[in-house]
Amino acid sequence: MSLAEIQSAIERLSFEERAKLAAWLHGWKDDEWDEQMKRDIAAGKLDSILHEVEEDIKAGRVREMP
Incomplete structure (x- = not known):
């Protein structure tokens, strides 16, 4: 299957199916x-x-994010 065919198939998916696909792809990447x-x-x-990083912490060059 070519990339163009995959893109075409994705375009035919419902919103819910695209959301599930996006979540799956995101998890796969993770x-x-x-x-x-x-x-x-x-x-x-x-x-x-x-x-x-350890040296920065020891030297006090690190602060908590707001």
């Missing part, structure tokens, strides 16, 4: 993001960022 984060953390790719 799942992918979560898995990538797990791989990056395990590989140590975020260690330098974590260290920087």
Whole structure:
């Protein structure tokens, strides 16, 4: 199925069906993001960022968001 065919099929969906599809796609993206984060953390790719954040907290350069 081509992208154009998928787009055409989506355009024929009801509002409720499009809402369900959008929610599913959003969740799918989140799942992918979560898995990538797990791989990056395990590989140590975020260690330098974590260290920087910890230093900012210790130095008082972080404040609570309003």
